[in-house]
Amino acid sequence: MAVSSLSRLRERRREYVDQRSALVSAVESRGDASLTAAETIRYEQLSGRISGIDERIEELEDEQTRSDSATDGAAAVRRASSGLSVNEPRTYGRGARASYFQDLARVRLGQDDDGSAIDRLRRHAQDVNEGPEYRDLNRTDGNGGYAVPPLWLMNDFLTLARAGRAYANVVNNQPMPAGTDSINIPKVATGSATAVQTADNAAVQETDATDTFINAPVRTIAGQQDVAVQLLDQSPVSFDEVIFRDLVADYATKLDLQVISGSGSSGQVTGVRGTSGITTIAYTTGSPTVAGIYSKLADAVQRVHTLRFMAPTVIVMHPRRWAWFLAASDSAGRPLVVPQAGNPQNAVATLGAVAAEQVVGQMHGLPVVTDPSLPTTLGAGTNEDVIHVLRASDLILYESGIRSRVMPEVGSGTLTVRLQVYGYLAFTAARYPASVVELGGTGLSAPVF
Template sequence: MTLAELIAQARTALDTAITARQQEQDALMAMRSDEHLTEDAVAARVATRDAADAEVTRRQETLAGLEAEQVRENELAALQARTVPASNRAPAYDRVHRVGQDARTYRPDEDRRGAQFQRDVAAAFLGDYEARDRLARHMTEERVERGDQLQRAVGTGAFSGLVIPQYLTDMYAPLARANRPFADACRRHTLPAQGMTVEISRVTTGTSADNQAAENDAVSETNIDDTALSVPVRTAAGQQTASRQSIERGAGVEDVILDDLFRAYGSRLDNTMLNLASVGLTNVATSVAYTDATPTTAELYPKVIEGLSGVEAALLDQASGDNLAVMHSRRWYWMQNAMGTSYPLITQPGVVAQTLGANYAEAYGRGVRGILPNGTPVIVDNNIATNLGAGTNEDEIYLVDRQECHLWEDPDAPVYIRAEQAKAANLGVLMVVYGYYAFTFQRQPHARKIAGTGLITPTFTGA
């Protein structure tokens, strides 16, 4: 019996021992659920399980010893091939070791394209021991039959069919997207289970109170009135049809497609909240003009304070003080590049004196990126347009009360549909991602935006 056959026999015995041990463990767990269980019965079953466990260990050690012996045999065969005298370029027929009755591991007459060899290379890379054994046996056969040829000085170019490229599928580069930083910072609500609109009552005419002119005179009275605010429920969705071949014979193709669809969904939702006609933040916010041919951070900052002042003036006693400044990443980094000697005269909580704010060093899309000199948190969102204004090169800064930026979403959104029957005749698989959502900034109109030529494409000059 050959060493390879002994190894195969040892593996079979180990598999049998593992199966027996698992059966003993299952029997032990079933016994423990018996209400009338005795300690002696448990001890006996544990002893049986431990004996099976010991048998697994013994079989494992036997297999390890045989595999180590096989490795040593391969090393000796390689050493023998290397020590063949260089002068024996063409040894006589009867002086060459040849494979006799045993067939070659990889036979050209059965697999002309070498597909089995390539599959074994990939499987060995992933830890398949049997594939490694077949490759080792193949190399031993090659050294026996062509040892003198294998010693020649050749490069990988001589083995274009054997030097196989490795595809690092776990390191694939996804398409970079803006995703949903602002949406994630908004006040979240669960979208109602039914209906395609969300209706909110807004008191637009309030009651009144005044000083009584004289005793027994009528006091002030104004009839309260409300106006319904209708917020439409929107649907964001995307689809991709992939061939069954790409999914079933590819590596992680479906996961890559789904990841991109989910991030495309998030980017579309966020972009809609910021830029949609009529109801997007850019279209409902009151503009604070910043016009400057040579803009600087020091000149921009007072506009931020003006905008925040407008937010509070609009909300009055409904202001939560939980304000946000939302800007493009190019604007945030431009503000960080500013250098100067002028500092606010009034210090703010959480901001070190004589600084222009603080950067929290958070990655894009991970929440608050930093704070401005007055303590206002900053959200960086690259769904903000950068082609605004007459020169189509301006962006905007939005100033809002977070508690009045409302977003309703289904807790399970986005939903994934995988439909095989729809494209069955084409061997295709249809993947659809969709979700329902609604948003509004108009429950209490308040938002402000800084816009104008002072927000053209920034130049990083330290000013």
Template sequence: MDFEQLLAQLRAQRATAEASFRALDTEGQIILATAQADNARALTEAENTRSLAIVAERRAAREQIAQIDERIAEVEAERAADAVDAAAAQRTAPGAEAPAGGTQHARTNAREATYTRRKQVQEGVSFFTDMYRQQMGMASPETQARLQAHSGEMAEARTERAVATGGLGGLVPPQYLVDLAAPVARAGRVFADIVRHLPLPAEGMSIIVPRQTTGATAAVQATQNTNVSNTDIAVTDLTVPIVTIAGQQDVSRQSLERGAGVDELIFADIVAAYNVGLDAQVIAGTGSGGQMLGVLNTAGTTQMAAFGAAAAPDTFWKKLSGAIVAVQTGRFLAPTGIVMHPRRWGWLTSLVDAANRPLVVPNQNGPSNSQGHYNEPLDTNASAPVGWMQGVPVYTDANLPTSVGTGPEDQVVVARLEDLLLWEENGGVPRELRFEQTLGNQLTVKLVAYGYAAFTAGRYPLATALIGGNAGAGNGLIAPTF
């Protein structure tokens, strides 16, 4: 196999995917900047549709880059292993010096390893620094060469140790299938992905959004040459705090140096936890104790009246209509998203009429006279609609709480998503992933991921209406049965 040609192709594919990701980010910024420059108007329907598409395309580009990086790592490992096999074949070729005693190699020309204490002190060569630079995409050709050489040294050491362990039989420990490792299942960040995204300012720990509370008036002039209607505009400042979301994990140096992909698994899990934490803040942050003020706790949103009993198809349909009307009459623009817990969407798709015909049907069935329809294949953990109801796209997010009120209930959010503002750094990727050796005397390495973000639904509170969460025990959007 021509490893160099394959690696060149993979790196070219990565560069193309990264350029696509950056182009999408730029396009999204231009859409937002255009609306902001045009008297801070709301996005048009076309702009909103394109903005949501950009979110999905950026996520796909990120996943493609991660897949290419994984393939590059695999090819580099194969290249290193191939080099070790070639060296071993050369040692065992006719005329080559045989191993002394048949159990271990006699090294007559031993060379210094790539990473040693001497090189770290005298030359500044550090395994962890090189690993960090590679992970952050800042690796120079020299850094990559060192890491590849180190991989070859480790493979060669394993080959030489195997000669002396042939008599151990079943006592040799097996290798874990790291690529099949099962990380903790997490709900993702659906809600956070579908609201309006803005770049986080480079400085400061709060954002001030001027909010007009009283507008100008216009009325018929009573008679000529008399005063026309005049009302002073009133503006108040909406202060949005910038919060820090972070996670860490202490890992032994042995597991990083002797393990296979351990750091990647841990970092991926920390980032996944970061995304869930951010999404939970956007939904239900309390606004105190360093938290965001989430949608469910924002003052001034419309709370639909309580259900008189457990929700039924007709009562839910009416509440949903009422929530849509509340946004249309309070914000004077139509809502662009309905967000609910997967269990509520599952309840809706399970409903049938008196003839046992489903009320929410798949698109492929060509729905007619149905309460709603859903897309296939169903993906309740993606930032794309799972279906539509009353002409509004429906999203599911398992981070929505299910223990609200005395029901306990889940809640359904109906909102004009462009009026929910989320500021993030670096396209939503945690600001920095780094190695920290704070417990070096214990051979412990600290892996950290963190980022800054800010969110508000308070710019236009009436752009959001909530269903559920205010009923008595056994009423409202209680846990459905199937």
């Protein structure tokens, strides 16, 4: 199992390395030594995936070394105790007759008379612990892998759910460290210094650097649904999977809202908008124009350059604001935002894709991402939205895998089972607050089409 896993990992690593090399070659072929913002994001994504695979390969190679040192008899005992055949398909794989949530419910309700459900859950726990693709989900305390949903469910449902977390997806995503309820990130408070030496043998400038730390508390997002046991037992469809889909979809939305607007109190993280020190620019006018917002966005871009001393990487706005740009036209009725393929002249932006909650185009040389979780009820008229220009890699989001529980006790008197999903997150934009510029004001009131 480890050998085949290593082979797959190495093949995947080669694919990412080839993609990164192709990206660099494309940049070199056009005679430009610098990457565009979109190319930089892609380069960092590929590099992060390669680093993650390298770590996992090292873990599996260590595991293989330990396994090779064991006797054949000991290996046979391990296979027998796990009940897992080397060539056996995933217990809860796509199309499997068994239902993961139904087996959890049967075990907790004491209805597993023949022991088949607990056997499948044990095999599933072994699946989770052996497969490299389960690494991000294997964070369950106490119950092995029982509480980790099958990967194909996560892939299918998280693909839907993650469309509702566009902002959270562009920031620096990291796995949640185990065994902690608070993450402290070191930060240089005041730096050292240099100075011109006034003369030969004169004193050299010496200024001691000082440090501090940014605290990111670990918070919980959870949801539950009570269902009748009869529905789990007799439904012609896997109703437990329908519930799981809905809970995880809402989980993704709530996580995105935390990243953007978390209050920092009542169990919430401190989101981007609540972070002290981010730059704000007001566009105040009763008659907003595309040219007016465009110039303010240029100011936002230079603020990141000037205050962070590095380039921003993305612009995030509400879909209604992007639609307002798309609807704008000049005095001759010609649109101001057109597809790149149309070789636009004097366009304020280019349309990259007719898409939702992802990169939809470019403006000021930066990719534009739309996210409907950005607020639209701000200002005195409670109808203003905001636009964020940011260096996304400076913002860090730590996430655990999503976990699940089945609890029959709460509704045992009515044959009701409670299904729960939950996960942990920690977030901070306080390492470099100057990496974020928020554009708002009366000029971003609800657009009229």
